[in-house]
Amino acid sequence: MLGKIREWLRILVVLALLWPVLVQCTSNIRHYKFNVMMRNITRVCSTKPTVTVNGKFPGPTIYAREDDTLLIKVVNQVHYNLTVHWHGVKQIRTCWSDGPAYIAQCPIQPGKSYVYNFTVTEQRGTLFWHAHILWLRATVHGAIVILPTLDLPYPFSKPQKEVVIILGEWWKSDVEAVIDEATQSGLPPNISDAHTINGLPGPVSTCLSQERFNFLVEPGKKYLLRIINAALNEELFFKIAGHNLTVVEVDAAYVKPFETETILTAPGQTTNVILSANHKSGRYLMVTSPYMDSPLILVNNKTATATLQYIGTNVSSTTFTVPPHRNATSIARKFMDSLRSLNSKKYPAKVPMKIDHSLLFIISLGLNPCASCYKGFRIVAAINNVTFVMPSVSLLNAHFNNRSGAFTDDFPGFPQYAFDYTGIPPENLRTMEGTKLYRLEYNSSVQLILQDTGLLSPENHPMHLHGFNFFVVGRGKGNFNPKVDPKNFNLVDPVERNTINAPSGGWVAIRFRANNPGVWFLHCHLEVHTTWGLKMAFVVDNGNGPNESLLPPPNDLPKC
Structure with missing residues (x-):
């Protein structure tokens, strides 16, 4: 018996020594192909030909694990020059793959391709990718989900499911025509015609489509919502009727968890929240609306809506919520003031103290x-x-x-x-x-x-x-x-x-x-x-x- 115990102890010691190597072996090379093409998007506000990736709006989600290397071949099949930026990826020593046109690279010309090659290092969470030339990121964007290494669980209770939610804007007109007209006149461009949640506006009077995103949940379960603001020109509030949200991460960096009714996210920012499905049944409205506390700036004041629906719910009524007023500075400030770095042993806040x-x-x-x-x-x-x-x-x-x-x-x-x-x-x-x-x-x-x-x-x-x-x-x-x-x-x-x-x-x-x-x-x-x-x-x-x-x-x- 004593011999068996010793043998098991030897095995455990060997596994402990090999564990970092085994974990390292889980990182790999992930290949993606982005075909940038024109497609008619009929589910939003018009059927105009639109620049998309793989025919999708929003574009495909990239999944990776920390320390993975990504090889993403971008094929330009449209008549515009193109680049893609991997927003928030640090690009350690790989600035060639960062993407902003004429800064890190020359554009990918029509009919050409380029392979972006980079490793996601010391990052985990939600980021996103988007075109970084002209105004093409209005429709050329999508999520990046970086999972932690297998030996590092989330610093919060693991949710039963994860869902990407992308907030955006939509113009009925060609966005390049919109900004070209503004450039020629020297005046501000026209504001967007609708906001969207995962590419859908919900009922909007100026849009032909009345479709909206429907999110199904089970009572008693927890969900991680990966929220991305892909809008071009507007900061956005986001809230769900009858539910509070627990913020656990912003811009792929963990924060001290706090509960809020409303989150604020600016273009380019990401926010991960835990949603507890703490009702037994029902359908609840999900809304996003603009924040702008300057009275002289025009914004698209339309609210995009989606629904959160409990599985098995047969009721036709929806529990509504009122979005914050567009100049609700107190709500915006309270949210921003609540954000604090996790600053734990595993995730320290390495703030520079001496300034050069x-x-x-x-x-x-x-x-x-x-x-x-x-x-x-x-x-x-x-x-x-x-x-x-x-x-x-x-x-x-x-x-x-x-x-x-x-x-x-x-x-x-x-x-x-x-x-x-x-x-x-x-x-x-x-x-x-x-x-x-x-x-x-x-x-x-x-x-x-x-x-x-x-x-x-x-x-x-x-x-x-x-x-x-x-x-x-x-x-x-x-x-x-x-x-x-x-x-x-x-x-x-x-x-x-x-x-x-x-x-x-x-x-x-x-x-x-x-x-x-x-x-x-x-x-x-x-x-x-x-x-x-x-x-x-x-x-x-x-x-x-x-x-x-x-x-x-x-x-x-x-x-x-």
């Missing part, structure tokens, strides 16, 4: 001369009064090959002229234009204050940083005070994100470590503002040795 680069970026709208535009001016947007000019070559390729002329690395770390940013704007609203980057040494730490301004109109700006997660250490109303406000920074458990709202008439402070070489885009995820020039890029130099250096470009990298 302390930056202040003011975000503004302006007016530049345009002879062919309405009243001789066009609306532009800027960071530190620089309206970014898109190059005609890949900035990453120019940086990697030390080619001069494509960009300069003199982007200002502070506004050139200080003024009351959230007060009365200066008389001159003209911006300078250029392709300017800000250079960072490898592994340097960065503190960045994103300050909204009152130029033309204060507005929320969801700012997305490629290649990195960052910690949101503080936010406030009015102008940032460098002597007072840092004393209130949360350096213990700030939420970790890849997209954050620079609040209307206020500021937000983020910190990150520049430990990923390449050229990394920072831009507003309101597509209209990106079009107007509210963008810039960081160039991060190589570190010491091959493990801290950008990999060489792939052989099939598209050419300009």
Whole structure:
């Protein structure tokens, strides 16, 4: 008997030693093929030909496990140039696969293809992919689900089922025609005709389709909802009648769980929530509606609806809920203030304490001369009064090959002229234009204050940083005070994100470590503002040795 016990102990010891190897063997290479094609979408608001991936709207969900390598072949079968961005994937040393057109790569031309090759490292949760050129991401988008390694369970009770919920916008017109018309006139583009939940608007008076997404649940079970805001230009509220939601993750980073009736998500952000099916039966309305606390900004105020239905329910009536008012700032602020990093032993919050680069970026709208535009001016947007000019070559390729002329690395770390940013704007609203980057040494730490301004109109700006997660250490109303406000920074458990709202008439402070070489885009995820020039890029130099250096470009990298 004693001999058998010893033998079992030997087996257990061997298994314990081999376990990391066995787990590592579970990671693999996953292949996907994206055929970008035109298709008539009859289930939304019109039957116009629409750019889709594999004929689907939203596009296919990518499933991976942490440490998996993804090989995604994108075949361009439409008449537009195309790129795809894997939003929130850190792309460690693989900036060539990041996707923004003319930043990380030249576009995939019609009839051509490109294989995006990257590994999902130290990430698990919900992200998403989308086109990153023109306004094609209106319909070219889908979910990325990264499961944790087999030895790391969720830090919350495992749900019985997981469901992807993608929130979006829909235009009856061709979105490229919409933005082209706006560019020629110099005025804002037309707002969307409907919001959607998983590609369906629900009953909307201006839409032919009245279909809406129907989610079936079983009483007593828990569901993980992976909620993605894929809208082009609007932050969105989301709620379900008769049910509270427990938030457990944002932007593929775990948070301290908290319960809420309503979540707020900006374009580019993802939110995972636990839904408890705590009723015995019934049908309950699911709604998404816009949030915009600036009275001067027009938004699509239509509410998209879906239903949550308990299996076996035969009643025809639905329990309704009223969405928040579009300027419900108190609800929005309460949600954002509740977000805290999990900061556990397994998932620590590694907030940079010593800062190498302390930056202040003011975000503004302006007016530049345009002879062919309405009243001789066009609306532009800027960071530190620089309206970014898109190059005609890949900035990453120019940086990697030390080619001069494509960009300069003199982007200002502070506004050139200080003024009351959230007060009365200066008389001159003209911006300078250029392709300017800000250079960072490898592994340097960065503190960045994103300050909204009152130029033309204060507005929320969801700012997305490629290649990195960052910690949101503080936010406030009015102008940032460098002597007072840092004393209130949360350096213990700030939420970790890849997209954050620079609040209307206020500021937000983020910190990150520049430990990923390449050229990394920072831009507003309101597509209209990106079009107007509210963008810039960081160039991060190589570190010491091959493990801290950008990999060489792939052989099939598209050419300009």
